[in-house]
Amino acid sequence: MPKTASPRPRPAQLPEPMGSLGELLRDWLPKQRWFAGKDRPVTDLGLLSMTELFPGCLHLLVHAGHGTVPAPGGAPPAGDCYQLLLGVREHPSPRLGRALIGRVGDGPLAGLTVYDALRDPRMAQLLLERLRHPGKAGPLRFEADPARPVPAGLVPRLLDAEQSNSSLVYGDEFILKVFRRIQPGVNPDLEVPGALARQGCGRVPAPVAWFRTSHPCQATLGVLQPFLHDATDGWSLALDALAGGHDFTAQARELGRATADVHLALAAAFPAGAGAENGRTAAAMTERLTAAAHCVPALRPFVPGLRSAFAALSTCDTGPPAQRVHGDLHLGQVLRAGRDWFVIDFEGEPSRPLSERRSVHSPVRDIAGMLRSFDYAARQRRPWRPEWARRCREAYCAGYAARAGWDPRKKHGLLRAYETDRAVYEVLYEARHRPDWLPVPMAAIERLAVRGD
Numbered sequence: 001m002p003k004t005a006s007p008r009p010r011p012a013q014l015p016e017p018m019g020s021l022g023e024l025l026r027d028w029l030p031k032q033r034w035f036a037g038k039d040r041p042v043t044d045l046g047l048l049s050m051t052e053l054f055p056g057c058l059h060l061l062v063h064a065g066h067g068t069v070p071a072p073g074g075a076p077p078a079g080d081c082y083q084l085l086l087g088v089r090e091h092p093s094p095r096l097g098r099a100l101i102g103r104v105g106d107g108p109l110a111g112l113t114v115y116d117a118l119r120d121p122r123m124a125q126l127l128l129e130r131l132r133h134p135g136k137a138g139p140l141r142f143e144a145d146p147a148r149p150v151p152a153g154l155v156p157r158l159l160d161a162e163q164s165n166s167s168l169v170y171g172d173e174f175i176l177k178v179f180r181r182i183q184p185g186v187n188p189d190l191e192v193p194g195a196l197a198r199q200g201c202g203r204v205p206a207p208v209a210w211f212r213t214s215h216p217c218q219a220t221l222g223v224l225q226p227f228l229h230d231a232t233d234g235w236s237l238a239l240d241a242l243a244g245g246h247d248f249t250a251q252a253r254e255l256g257r258a259t260a261d262v263h264l265a266l267a268a269a270f271p272a273g274a275g276a277e278n279g280r281t282a283a284a285m286t287e288r289l290t291a292a293a294h295c296v297p298a299l300r301p302f303v304p305g306l307r308s309a310f311a312a313l314s315t316c317d318t319g320p321p322a323q324r325v326h327g328d329l330h331l332g333q334v335l336r337a338g339r340d341w342f343v344i345d346f347e348g349e350p351s352r353p354l355s356e357r358r359s360v361h362s363p364v365r366d367i368a369g370m371l372r373s374f375d376y377a378a379r380q381r382r383p384w385r386p387e388w389a390r391r392c393r394e395a396y397c398a399g400y401a402a403r404a405g406w407d408p409r410k411k412h413g414l415l416r417a418y419e420t421d422r423a424v425y426e427v428l429y430e431a432r433h434r435p436d437w438l439p440v441p442m443a444a445i446e447r448l449a450v451r452g453d
Helices: 020-031 094-100 120-134 188-198 232-244 251-269 276-293 297-311 366-378 386-404 412-435 439-448
Strands: 042-054 057-067 079-089 100-104 112-116 135-137 139-144 156-158 167-171 176-177 210-214 219-226 334-339 341-345
Touching: 020 100, 042 079, 042 120, 042 135, 042 334, 057 120, 079 120, 079 251, 094 100, 120 139, 120 167, 120 210, 156 439, 176 412, 176 439, 188 251, 188 334, 219 412, 232 334, 232 366, 251 334, 251 341, 251 366, 251 386, 276 386, 276 412, 297 341, 297 439, 366 412, 366 439, 412 439
Parallel strands: none
Antiparallel strands: 042 057, 057 079, 079 112, 100 112, 135 139, 139 210, 156 167, 167 176, 176 219, 210 219, 334 341
């Protein structure tokens, strides 16, 4: 087995900027699926914290800057904080392959090779051991639910699914989500499932263990939950139904009921007691539209019509009370095991501030996200199947209404505004990450821009 070298530096020993390690990361970071700044050059890298997690593994929080002018008060230039777990070896195994970042030329790590430790099964097993035995490692805190013990020796595998974080599955029993883009505060993917579990909501897997940091800020770093190994995500089920020419309305109706169950549990777990402020919401939606149109020229001809959807929101009735919601609900965020639907990934839209993701919103926001997802699925095959999406949308809303006691279809102005806001987000996302998919949300933009649609 290749020799593993214990890291030699301590936080105070790394120079600022990060020397040759920083140069390696500057080249490696933009190539990662979870790196948010692909459309902006990385102008600087700053080390915020470094902890020797265990021999041969460094835990880093780094600031990736995308500007040269410091923010007011001497804060770093605009950018993001990322969590990295770096393996350090003198003689890396050829099996690491895609995990390799490079060989450090100088500084405290000179002569050593660094790599993404989450792709190393041995490192992944050691990380699980830290979660199995709560305690501290520098500013890192490992915590667990004592009522849910995790067995030792579970074999890890890294999921290669397209996502904005990194996920490890252990023995098909548990899944660990390691957050990559770190923001101060409690991550909703820890906070919300824990609160729903206390409400007795069985639609959401409860947290089993988690870890966080106290420096340079209080922030959640990762969450371990049960893995539903016999489940299939809603996106795959929908595409299978389309490919086979099968109806999906029964599943969509049950999914609507499941969504309402989660919303009712959220309302009980996080009492809000106030109606949504449509005027303020409309202003925020309009601001996001303006910013998106600046980045995506194809959006600009539709801006006047899209603004009308937001203007109409200001005159709508208040609708259902604002509450905590999922925030990024679509077919890829739900799982079906047997006859039951489960909802996962309560992190919300990672591109939005954590404070916004933890705030209250109209539940129509989640409903609009799922309706957009049916449209996405229908457009994956040619000829397009708009009638398939329409039937699914109707069934989903009917299922929701049967459980929640109010019908989203009767909130036309609210639904159009939130669906428009979601489509604008999709346009910006696809333009940045998957340009070939841009026609999908643009078709919705063209429809939603028509006044009264």
